[in-house]
Amino acid sequence: MKKQLLTAVAITAMLIGSPTAFAGMDEAKKWVDNEFQPSSLSKADQMKEMEWFIKAAAPFKGMEINVLSETIPTHEYESKTLAKAFEEITGIKVNHQVLGEGEVVQAVQTQMQTRRNLYDAYINDSDLIGTHSRLQLAVNLTDWMAGEGKDVTNPMLDVDDFIGKEFTTGPDGKLYQLPDQQFANLYWFRKDWFDREDLKKRFKAKYGYELGVPVNWSAYEDIAEFFSKDVKTIDGKTVYGHMDYGKRAPDLGWRMTDAWLSMAGEGSKGLPNGRPIDEWGIRMEANSCNPSGASVTRGGGTNGPAAVYAIRKWDEWLRNYAPPGAADYDFYQSLPALSQGNVAQQIFWYTAFTASMVAPKSSGNNTVDDNGKPLWRMAPSPHGPYWVEGQKLGYQDAGSWTILKSTPTKRAKAAWLYAQFVVSKTVDVKKSHVGLTFIRNSTINDESFTKRAPKLGGLIEFYRSPDRVLWTPTGINVPDYPKLAQLWWQNIGDVNSGTFTPQQAMDRLAHEMDTVMARMQRADEKAKTYGGCGPRLNPEKDASEWLGKGGAKAKLANEKPQGQTIAYEELVKRWATK
Numbered sequence: 001m002k003k004q005l006l007t008a009v010a011i012t013a014m015l016i017g018s019p020t021a022f023a024g025m026d027e028a029k030k031w032v033d034n035e036f037q038p039s040s041l042s043k044a045d046q047m048k049e050m051e052w053f054i055k056a057a058a059p060f061k062g063m064e065i066n067v068l069s070e071t072i073p074t075h076e077y078e079s080k081t082l083a084k085a086f087e088e089i090t091g092i093k094v095n096h097q098v099l100g101e102g103e104v105v106q107a108v109q110t111q112m113q114t115r116r117n118l119y120d121a122y123i124n125d126s127d128l129i130g131t132h133s134r135l136q137l138a139v140n141l142t143d144w145m146a147g148e149g150k151d152v153t154n155p156m157l158d159v160d161d162f163i164g165k166e167f168t169t170g171p172d173g174k175l176y177q178l179p180d181q182q183f184a185n186l187y188w189f190r191k192d193w194f195d196r197e198d199l200k201k202r203f204k205a206k207y208g209y210e211l212g213v214p215v216n217w218s219a220y221e222d223i224a225e226f227f228s229k230d231v232k233t234i235d236g237k238t239v240y241g242h243m244d245y246g247k248r249a250p251d252l253g254w255r256m257t258d259a260w261l262s263m264a265g266e267g268s269k270g271l272p273n274g275r276p277i278d279e280w281g282i283r284m285e286a287n288s289c290n291p292s293g294a295s296v297t298r299g300g301g302t303n304g305p306a307a308v309y310a311i312r313k314w315d316e317w318l319r320n321y322a323p324p325g326a327a328d329y330d331f332y333q334s335l336p337a338l339s340q341g342n343v344a345q346q347i348f349w350y351t352a353f354t355a356s357m358v359a360p361k362s363s364g365n366n367t368v369d370d371n372g373k374p375l376w377r378m379a380p381s382p383h384g385p386y387w388v389e390g391q392k393l394g395y396q397d398a399g400s401w402t403i404l405k406s407t408p409t410k411r412a413k414a415a416w417l418y419a420q421f422v423v424s425k426t427v428d429v430k431k432s433h434v435g436l437t438f439i440r441n442s443t444i445n446d447e448s449f450t451k452r453a454p455k456l457g458g459l460i461e462f463y464r465s466p467d468r469v470l471w472t473p474t475g476i477n478v479p480d481y482p483k484l485a486q487l488w489w490q491n492i493g494d495v496n497s498g499t500f501t502p503q504q505a506m507d508r509l510a511h512e513m514d515t516v517m518a519r520m521q522r523a524d525e526k527a528k529t530y531g532g533c534g535p536r537l538n539p540e541k542d543a544s545e546w547l548g549k550g551g552a553k554a555k556l557a558n559e560k561p562q563g564q565t566i567a568y569e570e571l572v573k574r575w576a577t578k
Contacts, residue, residue, distance in 0.1 A: 023091035061091035069123035074435025121415035126398040127474035133170025177400035181437035188349035212565035219563030224321040227344040242321035251331035253488030259395035264310035265386020273475030289533035294513040302510035304552025306386035311502040341366025374457040393470040465575035
């Protein structure tokens, strides 16, 4: 009797300590009522979707799985809130770890190289689509959803509702990743300062055109000079005309591979990425899956005039117009610096920072008024002199769910259930209100964001505009993102330190990229390592045979044409009528 009593006590304690024991519709209703509002679905449809998750998860109840993503507010919300909700509703425990982006990429690369199951799923950038589609080490989700993973694929998933599915589709037309969050790099400016009549008159008197949202880099540079060298102080505080970062770290590589070269005009026309030359300067012909070179001498553009111009302007602006110390900031340090309220504009600002930039004034954010409305706005990125209509205009990060083939099937299925849960229509509107990183059309157009738009500085207007298609991630020209991306920050860092000129640094970078791609070519020719879609480098020719003749664009005689601006109100009006 005593033994039976002890057993009963132990079982009761286990049940009380384990929310998975109570997984079911009651738990789902609690979360739907108290957390997952607003939603693009009715509560009845939310409960219908949750009922499917409960039934599909039944064979995996009691499992514990591990997933990894980078550290941004959206993923912190998933890690702290949605993982708990998923466990209580389905009975599957998820350890959702968040680390720096470099550590995520390293973990993905390590698992691919060793075939050891480090994590059951990753949220890693769609920038790796060229890698995943070639190496075939990631699960082909198109075939998975129709085959082995059909029993755990949500019938309400609605893949066509995802605005970034084109970014996660390989050259074979198959989906290799499922978007979880997206954010763009746009132009950011202090609208309250730009609206001041005294500053508008001074600017026009000096430059001959209106102070407004810069359309080209010439205007951006003029505005940067104006605030840093002419205005100097506002309300007794020293102000600056530009913000950026330059710390010699992996962040600096992403700063450049994130479409900076194509914003200047390097590369070819084409969406989502330029063909034959993409924003990295890598050449790949329109009807081929084989990259053929990065150097100008191989038909690429990594060290071409537009790319060198882009790096030179980054370095000049950082030196001349940014606050002291900005050259030593990394990606994560640049946000708090901007929120101090002493910068007029930033040409390369990620919308992932929106959630922090609309924090109340009481939190130390000096870029909102007493009512919490932003003193700033975001707008399309200005373009450099080499840019032409038909090119992409900026970068869009698309952190996407990726399952590697080295993950055991049962664990992969449980992880796939969690991945679909955190991007489901049931939770996506609420998650997007927390992180402001949109992945679904239905979420972007939800009435709750129409109401919130005035406090988000143009974010909703941008994502509802037809122009958003000009912001895209790294594409399929890049054959192996981890191997090539690591070359960028070291070479660019040598410019900021003064060790190399922009031309010398880009020459060396292009050469190193070609050297790495040559090794990939040998591996692919020998063992089909890249599925036959590895690099096939063009023989080198004199640069004059390529420049302006189907290769990189020839150097312009005038790299600073007249500055052009547009009034913010006119821009929003144009979006609304398109």
